[in-house]
Amino acid sequence: MNRRIKAVFVLFCISFLIIALKLWSIQILHEVRFQKMSIRNRTRLVRLPSGRGQIYDRRGRLLVDNQAATQLVVVAAGLEDKRQVAQEVSVLTRLRPEYILEKIRESIFRPFIPVVLAGNMNEEMLVRVAEAKWYLPGIDIQIAPIRNYLMGKTAAHVIGYIGRVQQGDLRDGYGLSDIVGRTGIERAYDKQLRGEDGHKEVQVDYRGNIDKVLQITQPVTGSSLFLTIDADIQQELYEALDDFCGAGVVMDPRSGAVLAMASVPAFNPNKFTSPVKEDVVSDLFRNKKHPLVNRAISGMYAPGSVFKIIVALAALEDNKITADTLFFCNGSLPLGDTLFHCWRRGGHGWLDLGNALKRSCNVFFYKTGLRIGAGPILDMAARFGLGRKTGINLPNEQAGYLFDYDSGRDNWYPGDTVNLSIGHGRILVTPIQMASFISLVANGGILYKPKLVLDSPSRGDVVGIDKKHLDLVKQGLFRVVNDAAGTGHRAYVKGLDIAGKTGTVELKKGQDKNVCWFIGFCPFNDPQVALAIVVEGGESGGQTAAPIARRIFGKWKKIYDWEAK
Amino acid sequence: MMSLRIFKQMDYLLLAVMLLLLVGGWFIMYSASYQESLSTGINYSYKQIIWIGIALVVFVIILFIDYRFLLRYSFVIYGLILILLLLVLFKGQARFGARRWLGWGGITIQPSELAKIGILLAITRYLVMDIERRETFRYILITGLLLAVPLFLIFKQPDLGTAVIFVPTVLVMLFVAGIRWRYVLIGAAAAMASAPFLWTLLKDYQKNRILSFLHPESDPFGAGYSIIQSKIAIGSGGVLGKGWLGGTQNRLNFIPERHTDFIFSVIGEEWGFAGAIIILILFFIVIAAGFGIARKAPDTGGRILATGIITLFSIQAIVNVAMTIGLVPITGLTLPFISYGGTSIVVTVAMIGLLQNIYMRRFMF
Numbered sequence: 001m002n003r004r005i006k007a008v009f010v011l012f013c014i015s016f017l018i019i020a021l022k023l024w025s026i027q028i029l030h031e032v033r034f035q036k037m038s039i040r041n042r043t044r045l046v047r048l049p050s051g052r053g054q055i056y057d058r059r060g061r062l063l064v065d066n067q068a069a070t071q072l073v074v075v076a077a078g079l080e081d082k083r084q085v086a087q088e089v090s091v092l093t094r095l096r097p098e099y100i101l102e103k104i105r106e107s108i109f110r111p112f113i114p115v116v117l118a119g120n121m122n123e124e125m126l127v128r129v130a131e132a133k134w135y136l137p138g139i140d141i142q143i144a145p146i147r148n149y150l151m152g153k154t155a156a157h158v159i160g161y162i163g164r165v166q167q168g169d170l171r172d173g174y175g176l177s178d179i180v181g182r183t184g185i186e187r188a189y190d191k192q193l194r195g196e197d198g199h200k201e202v203q204v205d206y207r208g209n210i211d212k213v214l215q216i217t218q219p220v221t222g223s224s225l226f227l228t229i230d231a232d233i234q235q236e237l238y239e240a241l242d243d244f245c246g247a248g249v250v251m252d253p254r255s256g257a258v259l260a261m262a263s264v265p266a267f268n269p270n271k272f273t274s275p276v277k278e279d280v281v282s283d284l285f286r287n288k289k290h291p292l293v294n295r296a297i298s299g300m301y302a303p304g305s306v307f308k309i310i311v312a313l314a315a316l317e318d319n320k321i322t323a324d325t326l327f328f329c330n331g332s333l334p335l336g337d338t339l340f341h342c343w344r345r346g347g348h349g350w351l352d353l354g355n356a357l358k359r360s361c362n363v364f365f366y367k368t369g370l371r372i373g374a375g376p377i378l379d380m381a382a383r384f385g386l387g388r389k390t391g392i393n394l395p396n397e398q399a400g401y402l403f404d405y406d407s408g409r410d411n412w413y414p415g416d417t418v419n420l421s422i423g424h425g426r427i428l429v430t431p432i433q434m435a436s437f438i439s440l441v442a443n444g445g446i447l448y449k450p451k452l453v454l455d456s457p458s459r460g461d462v463v464g465i466d467k468k469h470l471d472l473v474k475q476g477l478f479r480v481v482n483d484a485a486g487t488g489h490r491a492y493v494k495g496l497d498i499a500g501k502t503g504t505v506e507l508k509k510g511q512d513k514n515v516c517w518f519i520g521f522c523p524f525n526d527p528q529v530a531l532a533i534v535v536e537g538g539e540s541g542g543q544t545a546a547p548i549a550r551r552i553f554g555k556w557k558k559i560y561d562w563e564a565k
Numbered sequence: 566m567m568s569l570r571i572f573k574q575m576d577y578l579l580l581a582v583m584l585l586l587l588v589g590g591w592f593i594m595y596s597a598s599y600q601e602s603l604s605t606g607i608n609y610s611y612k613q614i615i616w617i618g619i620a621l622v623v624f625v626i627i628l629f630i631d632y633r634f635l636l637r638y639s640f641v642i643y644g645l646i647l648i649l650l651l652l653v654l655f656k657g658q659a660r661f662g663a664r665r666w667l668g669w670g671g672i673t674i675q676p677s678e679l680a681k682i683g684i685l686l687a688i689t690r691y692l693v694m695d696i697e698r699r700e701t702f703r704y705i706l707i708t709g710l711l712l713a714v715p716l717f718l719i720f721k722q723p724d725l726g727t728a729v730i731f732v733p734t735v736l737v738m739l740f741v742a743g744i745r746w747r748y749v750l751i752g753a754a755a756a757m758a759s760a761p762f763l764w765t766l767l768k769d770y771q772k773n774r775i776l777s778f779l780h781p782e783s784d785p786f787g788a789g790y791s792i793i794q795s796k797i798a799i800g801s802g803g804v805l806g807k808g809w810l811g812g813t814q815n816r817l818n819f820i821p822e823r824h825t826d827f828i829f830s831v832i833g834e835e836w837g838f839a840g841a842i843i844i845l846i847l848f849f850i851v852i853a854a855g856f857g858i859a860r861k862a863p864d865t866g867g868r869i870l871a872t873g874i875i876t877l878f879s880i881q882a883i884v885n886v887a888m889t890i891g892l893v894p895i896t897g898l899t900l901p902f903i904s905y906g907g908t909s910i911v912v913t914v915a916m917i918g919l920l921q922n923i924y925m926r927r928f929m930f
Contacts, residue, residue, distance in 0.1 A: 027833065
């Protein structure tokens with residue numbers, strides 16, 4: 001009997017030995033590993049988001065600020081029955097239960113970080129949620145700043161909006177859940193605006209409740225931004241364009257500072273404040289008129305007759321024509337088998353450069369173009385910045401298109417030269433390029449890089465153009481607006497010397513679906529404001545775009561007069 | 566009735582170690598319920614002092630009652646226990662989904678703990694009574710029946726832990742009583758063969774515990790949580806531990822059930838490998854002393870009873886500690902002497918009292 005007792009005892013001795021060895025393994029061999037797990041268990045890094053900088057216009061008026069929003073959040077770690085919670089929250093908020101469940105699942109790997117279900121609760125919803133909160137553990141209300149775009153649609157494209165960081169931005173040192181500028185100024189100046197997030201290292205209990213704060217790094221608020229934009233002119237530009245589809249850029253020709261930039265149709269950037277209302281946003285993305293595209297920098301159009309300014313300058317610089325050169329317009333120009341028409345079928349008769357610009361005679365410029373050839377015209381266009389990005393600090397700028405004559409000469413026909421002479425054919429420009437170009441004409445030959453931030457330096461390149469030639473062209477442009485017979489007379493503002501040029505590009509014969517341009521500047525003797533307006537599907541540059549320019553110049557005059565007093 | 570002289574023959578090392586474990590256990594209990602006491606104002610350890618007091622009184626009383634006297638009336642005790650277990654099933658208080666407690670006024674007792682002594686006494690009594698038939702199968706069958714009835718009632722509560730440790734304990738008692746080797750082997754095989762059948766009887770949470778023991782990482786926030794957190798606690802304790810009241814896993818509530826089932830995790834975390842090993846050595850001394858007493862018992866009854874007691878004690882201690890370090894599934898067993906639980910402490914101390922009782926009478930025939 002005692003031997004059997006001994007045998008049992010030996011079994012227990014072995015058990016003790018195994019336990020001691022296991023303890024040795026856990027506590028001595030793997031001590032470090034378990035210590036790390038214990039630290040990870042109980043410490044959490046809580047991000048302290050920095051306040052995003054405000055955005056002001058050139059005269060200190062607030063364009064974008066931050067508002068306190070009451071957010072409905074869910075903390076996955078606190079949930080017991082996910083389905084039931086989703087159901088009950090759905091009843092309270094009218095959010096779809098599937099949407100709520102999806103949000104909860106999203107956070108399953110970060111169970112202690114609140115996930116936003118509703119970004120900005122109205123008062124009614126807030127009261128309902130607050131009353132129900134006590135029996136819904138895991139559901140909480142938190143105050144968070146959201147971006148408030150005071151100008152709404154009016155300055156949507158230039159200012160842009162913010163949103164959750166996207167895959168492509170991650171390499172720039174952003175975190176996975178960062179809110180960053182997605183387009184416009186918000187994106188281009190994100191680094192200045194966002195400031196630096198702070199961090200709080202906290203010790204938590206098993207439920208994630210904070211036990212104590214271990215370490216804290218305060219966030220640094222982002223810096224405010226003062227734009228060159230003038231809110232009044234921006235407002236006027238947007239309203240003048242609003243009925244159409246198109247874009248406009250207003251610029252100070254003395255510095256390249258953008259006073260206004262608008263693109264229509266526009267969108268309301270406040271719809272992008274988190275969490276995004278998906279149906280609204282997907283409508284914006286699907287819309288055939290592409291309201292999210294900033295046509296002012298991304299829209300590419302044939303320049304049409306506004307290009308005649310460049311043809312004229314190229315011809316003058318090449319000494320192929322002078323102020324006194326006359327060409328006869330009988331309504332068309334035959335070339336090979338083709339007849340190239342003037343827009344006026346009856347013809348303009350004998351014309352000098354000034355009259356040709358004023359009346360926008362096509363035949364005059366056909367003949368001028370053929371005399372100098374495509375090469376010098378395209379060279380001149382390139383010198384004025386066409387075919388490449390202006391370098392404005394906004395995302396998604398397009399370069400337009402300029403035919404590469406040097407390497408593509410074999411593929412170029414005289415008919416192409418004729419077309420090019422009136423800004424048709426193998427050339428595309430953006431409104432911002434046209435604004436920079438007309439600014440160059442206005443300021444006597446400096447091509448400025450457009451700028452949007454007030455205290456950023458002006459950077460301009462002097463394009464060597466003979467002053468006499470520029471003045472000659474400018475006088476023609478003056479007559480475009482100020483002569484009753486000028487094509488741009490509808491841009492005329494009493495008491496203001498405006499110079500400009502219209503352009504009309506027919507997309508389909510005989511329909512009023514034309515690309516309509518007006519580019520111009522004023523005052524004539526001391527240019528302070530230049531603009532480029534483009535409308536898709538209007539009647540003509542003179543009929544459609546010039547009246548828009550008129551409103552802008554008129555508005556500018558009011559501000560100018562008011563400031564002068 | 567009896568001479569006080571026999572007290573001189575008590576195993577004083579066993580007594581000292583038992584007291585050491587009670588005192589050390591009380592300190593770790595204090596730490597385990599410290600955080601909760603900050604908000605509730607009630608520290609379980611104060612209640613535990615009273616229970617330790619009661620346990621020591623019971624201990625002394627037991628010394629005076631000759632174990633042979635208890636064995637004589639063991640079937641009566643067995644009957645009373647069955648009645649208590651039935652009462653629990655129908656009138657018991659439920660906590661954490663289990664119906665294990667009986668309450669009168671402010672006192673609650675856990676009859677499945679009391680049943681331990683009753684079952685051990687009754688089975689010992691039968692094994693001695695029928696010792697000539699020890700080589701027959703009938704001997705095993707009757708013993709099995711004696712165990713099965715109360716065990717079924719305990720299992721129904723459900724109290725898996727207590728039920729599980731009794732099967733090997735009774736097998737050991739049969740083995741020591743002298744059944745044939747082949748029955749021992751058959752018994753062990755039968756126990757293993759019945760496992761799938763037992764599986765179907767288990768509650769879902771019990772199945773989860775076993776599954777999560779096999780794959781704790783498969784559900785780190787669910788069933789595997791306890792075992793992972795317990796191992797983190799013990800492992801992060803290192804050699805010397807994080808100090809008394811200094812365990813973060815303990816204080817921040819990461820260890821579940823840490824004043825009962827997972828008290829050893831707190832020991833490992835706060836007192837480190839050194840403390841855990843010292844506690845283990847103390848337990849080992851108790852067990853070695855227990856087996857020593859079994860061998861020196863004056864009669865067969867004493868031997869089998871002592872073996873049963875110390876086996877039950879050992880399995881409970883070993884399974885509890887093994888559970889906290891992930892060697893066996895979570896079973897809901899307490900650590901003798903240390904875990905919170907009034908009846909558990911009293912019964913454990915009473916069982917050691919019985920061992921002393923047998924030991925003191927080793928020269929009396």
